Amino acid sequence: MTSERSTSAPRGPHRLSAEQATVRAAAALEAEGAGRDAATLQAAHLTEAELRGHTSHGLRRLPVLIERLRAGLIDPDAQPELRWTADATLRVDGRRGFGPLTAYAAIDALLQRSARTGVAVGALHHTHHLGMLAPYVERIAEAGCVGVVLSSTEGLVHPWGGSGALLGTNPLAVGVPVAQAPLTLDMSTGSVSAGKILDHLERGRPLPDGWAVDADGRPTRDPAEAVRGAISPFGGSKGYALGITLGAVVGVLTGTEFGLDVVGTLDAEHETTKGDVIIVLRIEAFGQPARSEGLAAYLERVRASGVDGTRVRIPGDRARQARADALADGFDVTDEVWEFLHRAAAAGSKA
């Protein structure tokens, strides 16, 4: 709800351009046996999250990707198996391949099919972490379609009124084409990411109210108790209801697991049992213009409605601005990411 241009933070010691980041991360993946194209696609997707300021889905994920490659939990050469189970439903076996590779292959097939059917839905399993979801729904929106992506995740969130991390953060992304730039929703159904809880733990700072409960399901501001407990759903009982429902939809359509039986992609020991669903709705197939002028005008009106002359943000606005800034000026990475990229590049040059 602030100014259009983000305030510039002090420049950190480790700054990268998008191209530098992608090249270095891809080299690290190639050094582990990934082919050039697959490595570049995966690296670019991590970089894309950095550009948008979503560092939790950025280059800090590279070490675990590499550990999982080494453990055989990712097959860098895998090509997904796509099978139309009905005229407009696509079952996608990722065959342990990189998430972005699988997702974009599914999206290409769904977009093509939707030209005839109007709507097409992909159900993905055996797929690695898709990473940030916004780029997928934006790809779909660029093609004149409404895009929806749902993923199940490992249990991190408690039921409303209950204890235990029985729900995933079960994110929802939606892209809607608009003349200038799409409307892009990309949200988790948790009140906060696990990373932010860990960040407070490391800094010894109490949590804000409403973020988490302890192991007994009681609200806590102690990050250590929160780690033993669970993250709270966003928006109270409604956010809980939304999260558990999205997890159920993903599970039933993909045949993957629910709740605590969902194994994610954060360790280097277990195959993931999560699922993803991708929906493509071709707007012109409904007899409507792909880019509604009415919607564009409405969104401008909402942007102008800010209290005290501020601009209101439409979903996607903040990330788009951050991306533009980072493409122009580069972005900072942590010591850990910087050193990891350097070590990986050095190892790669020896290989």
Place this chain on the structure above:
Amino acid sequence: MTSERSTSAPRGPHRLSAEQATVRAAAALEAEGAGRDAATLQAAHLTEAELRGHTSHGLRRLPVLIERLRAGLIDPDAQPELRWTADATLRVDGRRGFGPLTAYAAIDALLQRSARTGVAVGALHHTHHLGMLAPYVERIAEAGCVGVVLSSTEGLVHPWGGSGALLGTNPLAVGVPVAQAPLTLDMSTGSVSAGKILDHLERGRPLPDGWAVDADGRPTRDPAEAVRGAISPFGGSKGYALGITLGAVVGVLTGTEFGLDVVGTLDAEHETTKGDVIIVLRIEAFGQPARSEGLAAYLERVRASGVDGTRVRIPGDRARQARADALADGFDVTDEVWEFLHRAAAAGSKA
């Protein structure tokens, strides 16, 4: 998050059985020229909301339905026009007919088509108020499909950080088949209904924090200020983002209006310009069992996770219990509803 059985409220002076309510409400609609079948379907849908304890979508809507019939804003004889615009996309012109009539006609067609296509989507316009959404997604779930219904509504909710009722309450309903009874999400993206604000105004009671803002977009606990202002989205910035996105999806797929240009169905003067979207996903078309045993077991585990031995509610549990109680014992209506039904029945018997 409470006991399984609702505590019994004192019995009111005006109690009806489901059948009595449906018969009387249908008679009132028939007295205005509606045919027996259409009147009964509409009346049963209002009664269904009463049974589930959602009186805001119940019989109190009957007077405005009748005013709109008299004003020609509802055509009681209308049959919706269904047109497949692509293989799996259905454009539905409600032709000013009753909402439930249009919605069930669309659902029947979508269910049938989904046997071949796996997924089918309806985009509805010129349709009267669908009323409570849960019964629609439950009908879809009974047929072994995931059902989704989205509606746009008149502006009642402010943007996060902005002022003015620029967003509808844009509800979302999702039904997922489960062995015993479906999981049924039916939520608005506002923090509270307009009816509850008016109820506080009538009783002279201050609003809880977080419900509403005044005309300048500042939080208020004064219900009169809230009426001049707007309802807050549920869940802060995330709920806002979800609500504006759902409204955009409905508008672009149905070709109906956005935000303040959405005319709802609450007055007796204007044609509605809202839209509705219905999505049917046939689970077996994805190669999965229509009723997942894993999901049923997971939901039981969540129900058992309550703090202090309470049961946690799965979306739909509360309404299902209320419905069972009301089917057994009847339900109370207000003086206004009771008298309206009596007057309408008396007028009908003279006709």
